[in-house]
Amino acid sequence: MNLFDHLPDTTDPDSLYSAFEAWVAGRGIGLYPAQQEALIELTSGGNVILATPTGSGKSLVAAGAVFAAFARGERSFYTAPIKALVSEKFFDLCDAFGSAQVGMMTGDASVNPGAPIICCTAEVLANIALRDGAQAEAGLVVMDEFHFYADPDRGWAWQIPLLELPQSQFLLMSATLGEVERFELDLKRRTGKDTVTVRSAERPVPLSYSYRMTPLHETVQELLEGGQAPVYIVHFTQAAAIERAQSLMSLNVCSRAEKDAIAELLGGFRFTTRFGRTLSRFIRHGIGVHHAGMLPKYRRLVERLAQAGLLKVICGTDTLGVGVNVPIRTVLFTALSKYDGRRSRLLRAREFHQIAGRAGRAGFDTIGYVAAQAPDHVIENERALAKIGDDPKRRRGYTRKKPPEGFVNWSDQTFEKLIDAEPEPLVSRFQVTHAMLLAIIARPGNAFEAMRKLLTDNHEPRAAQRKHIHRAIAIYRSLLDAGVVERLETPDETGRTVRLTVDLQQDFALNQALSTFALAAFDLLDPESASYALDLLSIIESILDDPRQILIAQEKKARGEAIAAMKADGVEYEERMERVADIAYPKPLEEMLEHAYATYRRAHPWIGDHPVSPKSVVREMYEQAMTFADFIAAYDLARVEGIVLRYLADAYRTLSHTIPESIKRDDLVDLIEWLGETVRQIDSSLVDEWEALRNPEAHAAAQAALDDAPPPVTGNRRAFRVLVRNALFRRVELAARDEVEALVALDAEDAEGLEHTEEWTGPWEFDDWDEALGDYFDEHEELGTGPDARGPKLFEIEEGPTVWKARQILDDPAHNHDWHLRAEVDLAASDAAGRAILRVLEFDRFDG
Structure with a gap:
């Protein structure tokens, strides 16, 4: 039953709250005090800054806010920082409200964009706010993961809606907001709505912290034996996560029965890449890998197996902090410092809490665990000294292992400080762009007044505002010089004193800019x-x-x-x-x-x-x-x-x-x-x-x-013909460079995809390439691979029900075209492999 079945006949705040609470109760759950407080404020029409821990049900509060806005006939925008999270929220809201009522806009495409509930990236909403301002149809704005306000590259998009949508009700949510009094005062002033911050330091699942002086594989073994799995091991590079998974293969992570359950659940899942085959080994051992560089289907597989309780250890990166749906009991930090693209530094409090907060699963765990490893060289030194004992002379003679060059050290004191530290205050990242000026000039009304207000009444310090003003002036002059903007001697009927002389593409700032x-x-x-x-x-x-x-x-x-x-x-x-x-x-x-x-x-x-x-x-x-x-x-x-x-x-x-x-x-x-x-x-x-x-x-x-x-790859006939042509021409490319070993390897790889290959002996053997290429290059100095060589005139294909026959005529320098490469294409093997599987028949001269 979706939320529409619970819509009350009135928009009275008490009725809205009671109706939503009844829907929640119907799902067998109750509201926490912080959720209740936030929903009372939201159904009453106020702004809410929701600063509660991970796992405390912020998404449920957002659904309640959307429910109240819909009941009032207002349009809602739900923003998130990444497209994957926008997509996840889209499906969640479709489940709650019905797909006809929910749309999605991510900048490169849109789904049901006229819907009363829109899931979008922050950039999309920011551009709508610039384009329409106070006239934008945005009764409610939910900004999830609001700490992205301080992101150096994208933070501007989280600020613009606050500045340009005074008609909206706001719900700002994050587990790591820090001090927010200035946002309270700013929202109250701009929107005229009561604004409250709902905080709760109490987690539904409390956390226990420990600092580890044992080598990591021993730490993991202790966590597994202590019933603290699933364990998410945090790394700060993708390579380190994969290397760690490999190193943990020596541990007995799962029982035989658990491994059998993993194999059964995997079924016929296709691991189609080289990394996929590596991941398959890890997963069957009970170890997952999770990072942003993986194929989406592999990330989803790891998440689903983790949700099924079958992965005891997941080696991943710090991207876990951005709303990834991986249920875990223990977060284990391999380090408390990271390289951020410019320098190595200690973790910030916000980064630490964003990741640590993922420990402990509401409804599953009574406690979550957060552990941090001491630096490797410190552990090694402590172990060596412990082995030496209390002999002062021997201890003085011990040469301590030094940290790697450029290493930023941390200790148990660093860990304690991070645990107790409040997230750093959010820093403004306002920017001025061409798109900003164009959007505001295109609005009805006085663009100068609108731009002046935006440039002088944002969250930047005064010195930064002056720089933004100078940049805006420079952009405006460039628009004038290009004739894109013209001044009006008298204001037009909408109050414009300048106007655009060109028609911008519809939603030009919302889609592919170029x-x-x-x-x-x-x-x-x-x-x-x-x-x-x-x-x-x-x-x-x-x-x-x-x-x-x-x-x-x-x-x-x-x-x-x-x-x-x-x-x-x-x-x-x-x-x-x-x-x-x-x-x-x-x-x-x-x-x-x-x-x-x-x-x-x-x-x-x-x-x-x-x-x-x-x-x-x-x-x-x-x-x-x-x-x-x-x-x-x-x-x-x-x-x-x-x-x-x-x-x-x-x-x-x-x-x-x-x-x-x-x-x-x-x-x-x-x-x-x-x-x-x-x-x-x-x-x-x-x-x-x-x-x-x-x-x-x-x-x-x-x-x-x-x-x-x-x-089946053969189902798209046109695409499969191209795949066959490319598979054949790939051999021509390699032949042109005389790469015999690569050609042999390619034939061997295709042979693995053919049934009963061990029994197949055809007219062509893998080691025939060396002799065949020698014969060709005895006649010709080179083998063409340009546009003419791969053109349709030199390629022939004969389609059969189970086998296709393909021929690539070679482009020799004399254009005799009397050499060719012939092959058979096995359709069943191709479907099984997801690519064209060839059996080479001949690379030789032919009688034209």
Whole structure:
């Protein structure tokens, strides 16, 4: 029964509170005192700052606030810091209110955006607040994880709604807010509504703290034996989490019966990547890994197994602090210091409490445990001294092990201070952008007054406000000079004294900022060019967010290869270093795109907040006929394969929705289909997630199944043809570089996917590649791999019911085209593997 069945006939606060309390009671739970206090204030129309511990039911208070706002006929916005959390809240509210009443907006797409209840990222709400101000239809604003207000890059989005939505009722929630009196006073002044802070230091599940002087594997063993599992071991790099999981494989984490239960629950779950196969070993031993670089399906698997009580240990990163649904009894910190991208430092109180607060499961545990390891060198020294005993002479002679260079030390006193410390005060992160000025100028009314108020009545100190004013003036002048804005001699009927001279794309600040630039750049390409489809792809890639880890890996490899080549040529060290500084990751169409961007920006200055960024991830994979596994292996990206796949999914979605149908030639459609199927076969959730959002009723059934198996790869005929062509052409690429070992390995890998391979002996053996390539290169100096070589004229395929026959004619320098590569494609094996499985038949001259 959803909340609509409990709507009262009146909006009287007592009736609203009683109706919601009855719904809660119907679910077999009761309200804590802090929840009661907050809900009384919210149903009465006041603002609430909810500063209660993790696990104290803040989401239930938010649902009550949304319920009261809906009953009053007001629209609600529920914001969260990351898209995954927005999606989670969307489904929770769909369960409570019905999917017809709930929408979602995350910046790259929207679902049911006209709904009375909207889940969105903070950036989306901030841009709505800038665009519509006091006219925005936002009766209630719930800001979850409000401590993100102090995030250096994104904090501005948490401040703007507070400044620009005086008509709204606010619920600000976090377990780690610190001092908030200034927010109370500010909200009261701006909204005119009573504003209270509801605090509670009392956790539903109290915490017990301990500082450990034993090596970590001994600590884990003690926690397991003491009944304190599940244990979440906190690391501050993804690599450290994976290495720890490997090191703990020597412990007897689970019983035989528990391991059998894990295997049974896994069933036919497909571990489709190299890291997946590593994770499978860990999981079957009772150890999970959890971090942001994993494929979503692997993270969900670990979460579900943890919820089922089958994982005793989870090695993860500090991302656990952002609303991740992993039930745990003990949080074990491997360190109390971290490298934050600029320097190594001790954990801040907010960071510590955000993670520690995840210990203890309401409804399962009567107590949660938080432990911290002493530094490794301290433990080693203490053990050595204990072994020496009390002999002063021997103790003086002992050479203490020193910490690593740059190490930031911590101790039990550090731990005690963190336990007792209040979270640091939230710091304002206000920013001024082109989009901000454009949104306010587009509003009805006097833009100067609105902007003056925003710039002088924000949460920044006066010195910072002056800097923001200077930047705003500079942006305004650039808009005037570009002719995007014009002054009006007399105010218009809405009170405007300046206005825009261009029509902004609808919700231009809410979606892909450079999509209109991409549309304009498409016109610069030659449709007759053999590389037209790939160049369209490169324009799309240039407007996507940079996948930093991938680009770093590409640049590192390019520089390494260049240094090796220069060494072979005898180039001196100093000159090598000078040359290599100019080498970067691949940037197709860089000169054209940067020139086009500069031209477009003069007429559309607001895109200056979003620079164009040429790169080649999808293009490199497609041109070199690489599979997902090939690309991951080439750049050693196994630890961040989830980030790679997320980028591919974003590229697929943007390609599909941004490029007009009128210019989508067959080769581009092939590319898009290939990319979509590649993503789907690795982790179908990234392609299917928007379908699930549009059909929330089907979501619950999909979530109930542990194995999110993709459809058969041969089911999408068009995409599978491209996969076959790429699998064949990948061998041509390797043959062109005379990489015999790689070709043999590729054939062997495909052979593993074929049934009864040990009995198969065909006309082609793996070691035939060396002789075949030798014969080819005796005739020709090189083997072509360019656009003509992979064109449709040189590729043939014959489709059968169970086996396809494929042939790639080779592009020799003389264009004789009298050599070919032939293979069979096993459809059943391909479906089982989620990729094209080939059996090479011949690499030889043929009679044309």
